[in-house]
Amino acid sequence: METMEAIAKRHSSRGFTQHELPEEALDIILRAGCAAPVGMGEYASMHLTVIQDETLLKKITEAGGRANGDPSRDIFYGAPTVVLISSSGGELPELALANAGCIAENMMLAATDRNVQSVYVWGAVMALREEPGLKAECGLPEGFEPVASVALGYEKQLTRNQKNMEMTIEVNRV
16 A cells, blocks of 8 residues: 555544454554654653453553543443553653654554554553553553553444545645
């Protein structure tokens, strides 16, 4: 798939089947995340945790629901795989969110290229802040804090067609 085609096809999916991702697809998606630009080249300040354990995903989902005031809400939309992006801060801790955004977008575009759908999920960060004991269950290295997550899987029903690449964000040129 060409880059612009992947950008046009990528969308936030909000309903996944329980069909697991093939290991090859997940490996490519993770490699794409690891190839993302990271401020000052501090790759050691970032960490990816792949969560596929149903029990742990359910615990995080429940904590996320409590954190956002809706305990019945499935923050991962039924996705069987979630990649938690964490940061230790590094020399410039304020770059953690920017780095996580770059990593997440690379993974979501690679997922689209492999016909895997995705959604960027903030609720996992809220959940792990709400219940810090879950961080240990996720195996986060000492000193790392979650900053983003991406849910991955196969969509129950494709909800969108390819975007037409219109300028939806106002652009100012000087």
